[in-house]
Amino acid sequence: MTRSHTPSMRPTHTPDHCFALVTETYAPQINGVANTLGRLCRGLLHRHHAVQLIRPAQAGEKPGLIDDGALHQHLVSGLPIPGYPELQWGLPANRYLSRLWQEQRPEAVYLATEGPLGWSALRTARRLRIPVISGFHTNFQQYSDHYGLGLMREPMMRYLRWFHNQTRLTLTASSTQQRELLRLGLHNLALLGRGVDCELFHPAHRDPALRHQWGAEPGDLVLLHVGRLAAEKNLGLLINSWNTLRREAEQRHQSLHLVVVGDGPQAPELRQQLPGAVFMGALTGQPLAAAYASADLFVFPSLTETFGNVVTEAMASGLAVNAFDTAAAHQHIRDRYSGCLAPIAHEQVFIDNLRWLIRDSEGRRSVRLHARHRACQLDWSAIVERFEGYLLQAAQPAADQTAAVGK
Incomplete structure (x- = not known):
């Protein structure tokens, strides 16, 4: 399935770089993760990069490709999240991602969620030696107590710690979150932060x-x-x-x-x-x-x-x-x-x-x-620039990264 949408998304020149963003949630779903991913995705497009957006198909959609110029949305199969029927877990997509990334290799992959889709993307990218960074967008380990799943808190934390420590960098939303994740055993943390639209919210x-x-x-x-x-x-x-x-x-x-x-x-x-x-x-x-x-x-x-x-x-x-x-x-x-x-x-x-x-x-x-x-000091453009920098740094060959750190 290939569809075309907003002409403004179509590039007027060859994209500078190609990055893959993997997420279980995206607009028009209403939540902080979807809002943030939308901002980051549009920001990369405006900075002349191509983006592979890999996400579960939502209500009324079918798995397949929505090709919109520099934005390539790859919709995979999913299942409703227990307790959140309007949200989807993306099912594992190892074969699909392996085929896609061998044909159209991104320079770096960003994992926004840690569900089955994120897990399969992590495994596939590491096997193909594509650099991977991740973001810690949701404190799922804290949700367990609120849903009668207190016994799952520690196994969930072990999984989240393993997942993020497999990536080159884990981006955090705030300094308090960064300190908490460090205490819980996550390594290679970096602050991304968030912006706000001060023209819309006025x-x-x-x-x-x-x-x-x-x-x-x-x-x-x-x-x-x-x-x-x-x-x-x-x-x-x-x-x-x-x-x-x-x-x-x-x-x-x-x-x-x-x-x-x-x-x-x-x-x-x-x-x-x-x-x-x-x-x-x-x-x-x-x-x-x-x-x-x-x-x-x-x-x-x-x-x-x-x-x-x-x-x-x-x-x-x-x-x-x-x-x-x-x-x-x-x-x-x-x-x-x-x-x-x-x-x-x-x-x-x-x-x-x-x-x-x-x-x-x-x-x-x-x-x-x-x-x-x-x-009004919290501009999304500064957040996108920081995000772009983390992706570009991850995409550098290991020798170049070592040299950059030594400067």
């Missing part, structure tokens, strides 16, 4: 009509949560925080509103436990940008993020972020200056910080201004 997209739709009058405060509604996101703290602070606000005759953007297996339960909240479902693009900008505070209780793109999106939108001191929040927020940070797992501090943001209008205003300023 305070100018604030929409009074949308706030009115939420029931918010001028002067009311809107608390926003954006993310997957799943067990590993620590949403019990969102419920506890809201119930506590809403009651306090009512006693002071202050109007608070809670808006939840996202979908997932815990959505029905959350709707029951947060009867006064507004649930918007999953949003992307301009509707998502408007939701961010039309709120006032961002409540993010997750402790399992590798980065947390929603944190920097909220900051870019001019929101005061309340989060734990990890991942993106640790890297880009100064406590009570450009957001609020609670020590990891200190839930009372998390609630106290949110209480301060609600009650202190001047402090909140200052935090929102500094948050936007910090987010």
Whole structure:
């Protein structure tokens, strides 16, 4: 199956290099990994490289090739991930990848996920002596406790450690993640980071009509949560925080509103436990940008993020972020200056910080201004350039790499 799409993807000259990106998830799926891979892929294309994107076929697609100029999407067979039916595990594709990479050899391979497809890509690339680097995009080892699979945590960690230590380099999203992975026995780690689109996510997209739709009058405060509604996101703290602070606000005759953007297996339960909240479902693009900008505070209780793109999106939108001191929040927020940070797992501090943001209008205003300023320093082009550099370094012959290190 060969199809052609957007003409803008077609190269106007011979691509400089060819790289393969292997991932179990990609747009239009809505999650941080798909968003990041889309940015990296488009960035490589704009920097005049050819990309082989190897991923499972999604709903309505069939395995095969989607050829779009410099972007060659190779769709393989997959199966739904237990607990995440909208996501796919890519099935092992050793024969397909072996044939593809012998005919069209990439200069380096990037493995974004560690499922059966990633495992087969790692084996095939190593057998063909194609340089491989990987990214640690999802803390699967932390998810096991939330799905009654605590006994699987250690075997899963052993596999992840083996998988990533087989690659030349493992790219991390944040400094806190890098330190944690080093402690868990992963080697050859390098920081990639994440960017944010400060034109899309902008305070100018604030929409009074949308706030009115939420029931918010001028002067009311809107608390926003954006993310997957799943067990590993620590949403019990969102419920506890809201119930506590809403009651306090009512006693002071202050109007608070809670808006939840996202979908997932815990959505029905959350709707029951947060009867006064507004649930918007999953949003992307301009509707998502408007939701961010039309709120006032961002409540993010997750402790399992590798980065947390929603944190920097909220900051870019001019929101005061309340989060734990990890991942993106640790890297880009100064406590009570450009957001609020609670020590990891200190839930009372998390609630106290949110209480301060609600009650202190001047402090909140200052935090929102500094948050936007910090987010505007996080340019995706710098992240793509760094990613390109890691791929080019991996593609160098071993002797050239040794010489480069010695300089």
